[in-house]
Amino acid sequence: MTSASSFITALAVNPAVIMTVGAVLGALIPNGFAAIRRPLMMIFVAMSAFQLNRLGLGEFGALSIFGEPVTMLRIDPLSRIFAVVFHIATALNLLYAWRSRDRAQDFASLAYPAAALGGVLAGDLITLFVWWEIAAITSVFLVWAPGTRATFVAGMRYLTIQVLSGVLLLAGVVLVYRETGSFAFGEIGLRDAQGAMKASGLVMLTAFGIKAAFPLLHNWVQDAYPKASFSGTIVLSVFTTKLAVASIARAFPGEPELILIGAVMTIFPIFFALIENDLKKVLCYSINNQVGFMVVGVGFGTAASINGAVGYAFTNIIFESLLFMAVGAAVYRTGTSKATELGGLYRTMPLTMAFAIVGAMSISAFPGFAGFVTKGLIIDAAGEANHFLIWLVLLFASAGVLEHAGIKIPYFTFFAHDSGKGPKEAPPEMLLAMGISAFLCIAIGVRPEPLYALMPYPEAVADYHPYAPYHVIEQLQLLLWAVLAFAALILLKWYPAEVPSTNLDTDWFYRVPGRGLLGWAVAAVRAVWRLAWRLFSTRTQEIMDRIYAVHGPEGALARSWPTGFMALATAVILGLALIIAFAA
């Protein structure tokens, strides 16, 4: 068993623990000094980044639990790229809501990213499980932050689903241990040596799939994330799904089922995003769609496609956050994220609008922006694998991304109709966070080499030239003609007007019939309990009545015995004794 000192040493070396300490210390700062909370937290993010850089690649914090070796910290090329972008996103999110004075939200804005960081850096399944659960529990504070009944019940639903994922993960850990005799977190795969599906793989993939928001398991994202505060939603949008992508990339590379799952993920959110009025929810559907591209990349399982998947995760975190930040700034200034209530903000929020357009062009993968230099790796993988249908699906989904994230978000927030709102430009700290994100989108797009060097298989990307003339033209054709289609639909007035509505999705099953079923089950249990209690209390009363009748003041056994009766009884007993003695 590990000694206490080696355990503490293993913790102290871990960047995720450094961040967690920062979150706890920040939470301990009294509200009177809340202004120093985020600066202090930022120092801990810097310390964590410094530690990550100082350690370099390798395994650290080796311990023994139940006699089994565990590796609490593994920095390899796959985990490093996620760790780097998690640091960037954490710092930008802290900066964005620099003026926040909400203790619980401030704590969660660092503790939750720290847990996700710990998860991607986990070298064994026990450590992964612990961080997985901490991420679930700390993140719910962001959903609860607005403090309304709606956010409370949404938070409870969110927590239930996240903890379900954790319980499945624990079951998967046990199954993997039974199979391999080790807690090491490496490739698990879906099939055994004979090619049959194995339970351990299925359970683990389901646990990861819940957090990655696989189709039909996806709706907790749209249910919970938009209900958080304007800044909480941004923090939430980054980490859980990408921790899941990192885990899937490690455990299930090259599983063909992932290609199909990912392809479905890229398609169906497009249609829900089209009809959705709440722009925060539109971006949540966008998360599903974007993670779909990553899952497809992992599914192809080649060095280039894995590079594409994790590279796309890296860039997506930056441009998706940027879009969330821009919408968040509009929410901060106007109090709404509904497309029907926004519009025309470009006049008074021109910088936010410009940053949103950079984010929109990045997510749409316009040449010169971050999405372009990474997404092509995934779509090329479909070509390399001669998967024509998937290739078409990914191109179709790319047009869909342009529709809901590339056009709908900036168009309905900043242009479309004049909402009559003339809010002030976003505050400087928000502009700075958005500005840095926009800069990164363009810098990576123009000069992707440093990102390529961070990829898990840099040698596989050495011959990749995103700016090959044919690639630029193909992409420009796809996107410009899609924008042309948008312009034509607007001019013809065929583009559907936004309407205030709630669109049903899979959460309906547990929010309406599921809730009804639960209500029925509660009523049934209550009725059975009442019946059982009535039967029990009636029987008990009858028994008590009988005892009372016998032993009570009027009962036969409570009578007083006269002295003469005792003398007679004694004489009878003595007589009997005499007869028995004589007979004997």
Place this chain on the structure above:
Amino acid sequence: MAEHPDGEQKPGWADTKAFRNAFLGVLAVAALAAAIAGFLPQFQKEHPHFSVEHMGAFFAVYGFVAFSFIVLAGQHLRKLVGRKEDYYDERE
């Protein structure tokens, strides 16, 4: 918001006809140029994965059709899943 002395709002730059026409013009020219470039040998892939990539304007056609399909077909989803805005408020 900027207002005229007579109280009417001055249209913002993006709401002017001049901007709209300029935007549409640049877009149309760029889209056309990209489509034409697709037919030039220097903009074609040497070893395409699929035969459709040989068609110079495949991506242009596909982008236009895919986008139009998403918008024109997708809006009917509203009939299936669209409900009142306070749908869940009444039920929770």
